[in-house]
Amino acid sequence: MTNDRVKPLPARDSDAYLRRLGERVRVLRSQRGMTRKALAQHARVSERYLAQMEIGKGNCSIVLLRRIARAIGLPVTQLVHDGPEPPLDLVLLSQFLERLSPAELADARALLSERFREPEPADRNRRIALIGLRGGGKSTLGKLLAERLGIPFIELDREIERRSGASLSELFDMFGQETFRRAEREAFDAILREHPQFVMATSGSIVTDPGTLERLLASCMTVWVRAEPEEHMRRVMAQGDMRPMANSARSMQDLVSILKSREPLYAKAEVVLTTTGKSPEQNLGELLRQIAVPDNRMRARSA
Ligand SMILES: Nc1ncnc2c1ncn2[C@@H]1O[C@H](COP(=O)(O)OP(=O)(O)OP(=O)(O)O)[C@@H](O)[C@H]1O
Ligand SMILES: O=C(O)C1=C[C@@H](O)[C@@H](O)[C@H](O)C1
Ligand SMILES: [Mg+2]
Numbered sequence: 001m002t003n004d005r006v007k008p009l010p011a012r013d014s015d016a017y018l019r020r021l022g023e024r025v026r027v028l029r030s031q032r033g034m035t036r037k038a039l040a041q042h043a044r045v046s047e048r049y050l051a052q053m054e055i056g057k058g059n060c061s062i063v064l065l066r067r068i069a070r071a072i073g074l075p076v077t078q079l080v081h082d083g084p085e086p087p088l089d090l091v092l093l094s095q096f097l098e099r100l101s102p103a104e105l106a107d108a109r110a111l112l113s114e115r116f117r118e119p120e121p122a123d124r125n126r127r128i129a130l131i132g133l134r135g136g137g138k139s140t141l142g143k144l145l146a147e148r149l150g151i152p153f154i155e156l157d158r159e160i161e162r163r164s165g166a167s168l169s170e171l172f173d174m175f176g177q178e179t180f181r182r183a184e185r186e187a188f189d190a191i192l193r194e195h196p197q198f199v200m201a202t203s204g205s206i207v208t209d210p211g212t213l214e215r216l217l218a219s220c221m222t223v224w225v226r227a228e229p230e231e232h233m234r235r236v237m238a239q240g241d242m243r244p245m246a247n248s249a250r251s252m253q254d255l256v257s258i259l260k261s262r263e264p265l266y267a268k269a270e271v272v273l274t275t276t277g278k279s280p281e282q283n284l285g286e287l288l289r290q291i292a293v294p295d296n297r298m299r300a301r302s303a
Contacts, residue, residue: 019056042071126197129220135235207265224269
């Protein structure tokens with residue numbers, strides 16, 4: 001690295017985490033009026049082991065943690081969660097939401113985002129984010145759309161590189177996924193603050209970070225720019241850089257599996273556009289019909 005703008009996250013403080021975990025087990029046990037002896041019996045661990053764990057001295061296996069969680073009567077996820085204790089209302093809300101069917105959940109999310117929407121829907125429709133796997137045509141279509149609407153075109157990958165002072169390869173290979181996701185979120189938030197309107201070609205994996213995905217869906221009109229797997233592959237190969245697939249004989253298998261695993265996430269977009277077999281101009285026409293946003297240039301001409 002030739003600059004110091006991107007710093008790796010500080011080494012994880014495992015001792016502090018183990019102490020928090022132990023303290024959580026102690027508090028949850030005592031909330032339930034369980035003696036250490038009773039919990040040890042139900043979880044099938046020795047009382048001495050549990051005592052050590054409660055003072056942060058036990059780095060126990062996941063299977064053992066699951067037994068302790070079950071004996072307390074909670075899912076293991078609530079025991080191992082990292083970070084501060086969630087507010088009680090958040091815990092109660094997630095319990096409530098867990099009772100809903102997938103269709104009711106979609107309704108609940110729409111109702112909540114309508115009630116707490118930020119920014120106003122009018123602003124949201126002037127921020128268009130193109131999402132999808134590499135080679136779908138986000139950049140090609142994004143440039144054409146921005147030009148047609150007379151608003152800025154933004155490449156999120158380039159903004160991440162510019163703002164972090166590191167190339168994508170440096171970010172991924174030297175600093176890892178966590179640093180890239182943080183740089184991506186910072187760049188995205190900065191763009192939202194600085195630009196009231198834009199067309200953005202997002203990074204292909206932006207949908208994999210739940211926090212950023214939620215922000216993206218709430219703040220932008222989203223369009224999934226997709227193609228058939230063979231077409232994605234053909235276009236990516238022509239560009240030379242195979243990321244996120246491996247540059248190997250397995251590339252096509254990797255692509256299909258990445259696409260399949262991301263499909264439910266990309267499918268959260270409001271508009272889906274398949275670009276296979278159509279020229280960029282045809283795709284632009286179809287997208288304009290689907291999104292029906294006010295065309296600034298046309299408005300300027302008719303004024
Ligand atoms: N409708 C289309 N028909 C044929 N080729 C296309 C079409 N749209 C884009 N391409 C070509 O496919 C390649 C990939 O397109 P583009 O760079 O726009 O995709 P992308 O989604 O931005 O990918 P990346 O995530 O890699 O940036 C480019 O070489 C582009 O010229
Ligand atoms: O789909 C992906 O995983 C990626 C897509 C690119 O936009 C880059 O953000 C990066 O290469 C990762
Ligand atoms: Mg692109």
